[in-house]
Amino acid sequence: ETGVTQSPTHLIKxxxxxxxxxxxSQSGHNTVSWYQQALGQGPQFIFQYYRxxxxxxxxxxPRFSGLQFPNxxxxxxxxxxxxxxxxxxxxxSRITGGRYEQYFGPGTRLTVT
Amino acid sequence: SQQGEEDPQALSIQEGENATMNCxxxxxxxxxxxxxxNSGRGLVHLILIRSNEREKHSGRLRVTLDTSKKSSSLLIxxxxxxxxxxxxCATVPLYSGAGSYQLTFGKGTKLSVIP
Numbered sequence: 001e002t003g004v005t006q007s008p009t010h011l012i013k014x015x016x017x018x019x020x021x022x023x024x025s026q027s028g029h030n031t032v033s034w035y036q037q038a039l040g041q042g043p044q045f046i047f048q049y050y051r052x053x054x055x056x057x058x059x060x061x062p063r064f065s066g067l068q069f070p071n072x073x074x075x076x077x078x079x080x081x082x083x084x085x086x087x088x089x090x091x092x093s094r095i096t097g098g099r100y101e102q103y104f105g106p107g108t109r110l111t112v113t
Numbered sequence: 114s115q116q117g118e119e120d121p122q123a124l125s126i127q128e129g130e131n132a133t134m135n136c137x138x139x140x141x142x143x144x145x146x147x148x149x150x151n152s153g154r155g156l157v158h159l160i161l162i163r164s165n166e167r168e169k170h171s172g173r174l175r176v177t178l179d180t181s182k183k184s185s186s187l188l189i190x191x192x193x194x195x196x197x198x199x200x201x202c203a204t205v206p207l208y209s210g211a212g213s214y215q216l217t218f219g220k221g222t223k224l225s226v227i228p
Contacts (some may be wrong), residue, residue, distance in 0.1 A: 004120040042218030056215055062140050088153055100144055
């Protein structure tokens with residue numbers, strides 16, 4: 001157990017809908033990152049939040065957005081869902097300026113039909 | 114986009130044997146990390162090796178890094194059935210702007226350890 005939790009565990013949505021995924025970081029961790037992992041692939045970096053500001057983004061369109069709250073919990077929002085958005089979404093937390101290791105949550109499995 | 118490739122894509126061995134997985138990457142790195150993932154769930158950090166290190170050990174794990182060849186290997190000795198999982202290497206670029214810390218993963222090696 002890493003201390004990082006995610007909700008919900010599974011989610012089924014229809015193409016065109018919007019979805020919000022949630023993450024609660026490990027205590028004391030001030031940086032959260034989100035990753036998308038398609039079936040059979042490695043995780044791909046979506047974005048990172050530090051002190052409630054986005055400070056790094058991967059190759060994902062603006063319909064992927066996020067929030068980080070003062071208690072270091074975080075949300076990933078995806079608008080206008082597409083079939084290719086079906087994936088495991090992972091959040092990871094760390095302490096900026098601390099050790100390099102990231103601590104991953106168990107993930108949310110999103111299926112878009 | 115993926116940084117590089119793990120090799121092999123899948124590996125099946127008997128319990129007690131050693132398992133070796135290789136990883137190649139494309140850009141200059143600050144460090145390289147290995148993660149383990151069971152059944153499509155969350156990733157667990159195994160070991161980190163910095164760009165100025167050549168070899169590192171942790172329990173039954175041995176990691177090597179060759180920055181001139183942009184490659185790394187993970188050796189698991191005396192494997193157990195519980196080691197069955199997917200293993201990913203992930204790199205941190207040499208220069209990260211404004212504290213951004215982006216892990217770039219390979220596609221992973223699926224290891225099966227047969228009891």
